[in-house]
Amino acid sequence: MPELHFKGKEFVYNHHLTVPFRPLVPDAKRSCGDDPENLIIQGDNLHALKSLLPRYAGKVDLVFIDPPYNTGNEGWAYNDNVSSPLIKEWLNGNPVNGEDMLRHDKWLCMMWPRLKLLHELLSDTGIMFLTIDDHEGHRLELMLEEIFGSQNNLGRIVARLNPKGSSE
Known part of the structure; x- marks a missing residue:
């Protein structure tokens, strides 16, 4: 199976294990x-996922996530440039020079530990849906196959939302 290589992977490979557990209050x-059982959790999604593990590890049947598309657009509902203060702080605390990394490397470093925690939360028959566009779709698919196994890739559903190709 092909392996996805990106700058910083060796530092995020087991990062999900170092995230402290935080109680849900x-x-x-x-x-x-x-x-x-009905929860709305406010806070960083990495910390939220980790806080769910003690109670829901291996029990989640459905996950839907809409990660940043990594377009470089900072004027979106969330900063889509993967340069949030939390990510910058994390990158600066590692031997990898965050400013020297490509935008795609930063995005992969941000996504890897979150997907690892989601993998731990999913049940054996659980399924995960993600939305993404062409900026990171191919990298996301490789990362998912590495974490979840290629045998668990059921495919893509492509939505052609703007068939004329205009930006309106």
Whole structure:
């Protein structure tokens, strides 16, 4: 099976193991109902995923994520340039020079530990759906196959949202 190589991979390969567990603390003011199984978690998704592990490891049947498309657009609902303060802080704390990395390397370094934690959360029959565009789609597919195994790739669903190719 082909292996995806990117600058910084050796530093993120097991990074998900070093993320500290954080307890989930309910906030009555923000809660809707009393069902402890219905959760809305506010915070960094890496920390949120890690906080779910003790309770939900191997039990999640469906995951849908919409990761940053890595277009370089910083004016989006979330910073899509993979240069958020948390990512910059993490990159600066590693022997890899974050400024020397390509945008794609930074994106892969950000995605790898999150996908590793999602893999731990998924049940044996669980399924994951992701949305992505052509900026990182091929890299994401290689990374997913390396983490989840190529036998678990069920394929792509392509949505052609703008058949004329205009930017409107």
